[in-house]
Amino acid sequence: MPSYLLLIFLLLNSFLQQDPDISELKSKIEEYLSEQEGIFAIWFQDLEDENQHFAINEDTLFHAASTMKTPVMIELFRRVEAGEISLEDSILVENKFNSIVDGSEFQMELLPESTDPIEKKVGEMATIRQLNHAMITYSSNLATNILIQQVGAEQTTQTMRELGAMNIQVLRGVEDLKAFDQGLSNRTTAKDLAMIFEHIANGTAVNPEMDHLMIDILTDQHYGDIIPAKLPDDVTVAHKTGSITGVEHDSGIVYLPDGSSYVFIFLSKNLPDNIKGREIGAAVSEMVYEFGISQ
Incomplete structure (x- = not known):
């Protein structure tokens, strides 16, 4: 084989063996989502390589659902770091809240079969540590409303602005039906959620500790x-979900066994079926993971 043909062969072979390009991943996901019913937003950012990034509909506003609980946690830990609150402080668990519309009192619907550990403590004391853990891990709405009373929705939003998240809006707690009826709901974008999770991953949301x-x-x-x-069992995911009718979200940091990590955000709305929405999100997450391990 002539030397120039050998060189062309080697270059072509090298090109074909290169890792998939990030634009290929984006195109693959866009094609997949175009076949699904609903509106979706995606964010991927490799935390070791800033060039490995793509986004889809990153500035589209979504009902935040329970993803708003991550901003509440950040504000809570900011107060802990400032010495204003201790995680060991105790609060009486009461199912009694006030609407942001007119201050009228409302109660949340508590279900006997709920796995929420805070619902079982109504009338008892719970530490802020317990409330926060339940708010994130079991998505406790009762714990969320109690903690928002402590840290404030407006201040939580302001802290998000200081972190550079300009579109997250924490207006209220959960099950404030008067506010919901008036369209007063918590909002977010994929970009803003990604921004705050990158801060958490980098130790700059509050401080490394x-x-x-x-x-x-x-x-x-x-x-x-x-x-x-x-994803395989040896992959660790630090994340917060969110779900209401027609909406399925997940947002967090994925840690791979080789020490690499990335932020991944999946938001959806106008879903005809929530189970299908979760399946779509899981499929996209798998595509992103397979890209990550190919690098």
């Missing part, structure tokens, strides 16, 4: 139907 504690709690997540659903 507090952020490490938050990662431990996020890793203890009870619900694993989206990001971790199709």
